[in-house]
Amino acid sequence: MQVKQLHPWPGSVAEAQALQDRLRGQVELTGPTDFRLVAGLDVHYRGDELTAAVVVLDPGAPEPVEQVVVEGRVAFPYVPGLFAFRELPALVEALERLTVTPDLLVCDGYGLAHPRGFGLACHLGVLTGVPALGVGKTPFVGTYETPGPERGDWSPIVHEGAVVGRALRTRPGVKPVYVSQGHRISLDTATGQTLRLASRYRLPEPIRHADHLARHPA
């Protein structure tokens, strides 16, 4: 698929933050409500080396539509809030190698629920123009009440007075996941898709597939 050219690479924390502040203005918080091809993205680390995996699913179909694995190196030190810069080059390359264009990107991490409102899911969404959402496994920014115990129960994540995401229970009695908008998607739709894609396990199927592929490359 076509991906916008990767911007000049930031050489410092300040440059990376400035880039996020600039790109944040391009995020759109509304978009389609139905999606056919859904891509899951994840990265596996081994020291400074990494493996990025993208798996495209057609929910309901027994087999993935397409899978891509890219080997690379960590592209930025780990700084909370700048996490995206570590794996962006490898993920972008993997997306470029796809022969199909997904209708939705399901990212492992956060989107709007981020210190500057521009997490990995926003970044990938803006670079591709494709609707994107982020699913985090642990809390990051903001405060929230523990959601009810049933699948589908959720509570808003509030950061600096604004709702930036939701703590969502995808499995009864299992700790929630943290959903936020990436690009071209509403919070209701992001929540609905996360729930739809995580019917059997806590995490959405596309992310589970990508995680497995990144750990055990074919």
Next chain:
DNA sequence: GCGACAG
């Protein structure tokens, strides 16, 4: 000022 902080 100090601690906490997606993966």
Next chain:
DNA sequence: ATCTTGTCGC
């Protein structure tokens, strides 16, 4: 993220 065993439960 990663270093790491067994164990409880569906």
